[in-house]
Amino acid sequence: MKTIGILxxxxxxxxxxxxxxxVVRSAIYYGCKVYGINRGYKGLLEEDLVEMNLSSVGDIIHRGGTILKSSRCEEFKTQEGRLKGVKVLKKYKIDCLVVIGGDGSFNGAQKLSELGFPAIGIPGTIDNDLAYTDYTIGFDTAMNTVADAISKIRDTSSSHERVNIVEVMGRHCGDLALYSGLAGGAETIIVPEVDFKVEDICNRLKTTQxxxxxxxxxxxxEGVGNANDLGKEIIKITGADLRVTVLGHVQRGGCPSVFDRILASRMGVRAVELLLDGKSAKVVGVKDNKIIDMDINEALSMTRSFDKETYEMAKILSI
Structure with missing residues (x-):
């Protein structure tokens, strides 16, 4: 019997x-024990672990957030912190670890693998900023949340004949802005991957007017700049009646979409199967609707390519 940890x-x-x-149910199906680690790597170092059973994950497939909680952990970024983490895992006789998160979380899994402790990564981030996979868990739901917000904002924007700037998450990746903006019929989409000029935005506003x-x-x-600062520049040039809406953490919450539930389920099962096959230092992803796995070092070294074709199409459709 293997014992699998998950955080x-x-x-x-x-x-x-x-x-x-x-992860929990497929692991138990294959005869494994599972320990849930609360609050990520911080909880690991503090030995906040609990053995999980089938009931532990009952009625959660439709819930947003994470029942295991999450946090940042500066200590785990150090060699001493990671060695302490391995010591805790071995103390609880955990043989391998599943890490659900983004690139920072994957870096932790990578370091554990380098120390000889088997770890597998599952991509969970609304930013969709991991190059090796077409989609990350949470992106589809967040995209729909933003598109719904844009639709509501458009109603009041139309009623008052206003310009509205909607700031969405995405420090280094513009996928959330691009796809939700396209779906919401936005007249202008500003992303970190493409340079923009305020004058061009203003000219577009004048053309539509x-x-x-x-x-x-x-x-x-959000990675491009502050929405309020941009709004002030636009008002100065055009005199437009303008409002700013910063969606913030509402984008992270909510009931996951069917797509995200199915994607997460498929990835979770693959992660367990990889561990049972003795694989380590891997990440799970999806390419062309097929679940894949890749060496974690290779995955983290890949450079993400921006979907310029869709970006240009959005510009065409917003004339």
Missing amino acids: TSGGDAPGMNAAIRA KRGKRHSIIVLA
Whole structure:
């Protein structure tokens, strides 16, 4: 019998609970014991572990957030902290670890693997910023949350003939802004991957106003800059009646979409199967709707490519 540990780390994402459920239930199905580690690597160092059973993950597939909680842990970034983590894992006779999170969480799994402790990563982040996989768990739900917010904001924007800037998450990756902006019919989408000029945005606003459209939606990824500062520049140039909405952490919450529940379930089962096959230092992903796995070092070294084709299409459709 193998004993598997599981933790969630970094920013939470809708669908993490579905992944936890898949790991726990598939592991038990294959005759393994499972320990849930609360509050990520911080909880590991503090020995906040609990043995999980089938009931531990009952009625959670539809819930947002993570039942295992999450936190940041500076201590685990040190060699001493990681050695302490391995010591705790061995104390509880845990043979291998499943880590659900983004690139920072994967770095922790990578370091554990380098110390000889088997670890597998499952991508859970709303940013969709991991190059090796088409989608990360939580991205689809967050995208729909943003698109719904844009639709609501458009109603009041139209009523008052205003310009609205909607700031969404995405420090280094503009996928959330791009796809939700396209789906929400935004007139302008600003992402970290593409340079922009305030003058171009203002000219576009003037063009739409000339054809009688008095309201407009601008979607801004947070990594580009401050929405309020951008709004002030636009007002100065155009005199527009403008409002700013920063969606913030509402994007991380909510009931996960069907897509995210299924994706998380498929990835969770694959992670357990890899561990049972003696595989380590791997990450699970999805390519062309097929679940894949890849060496964690290779995955983290890949450079993400921005979907310029869709970005240009969004510009065409927003004339």
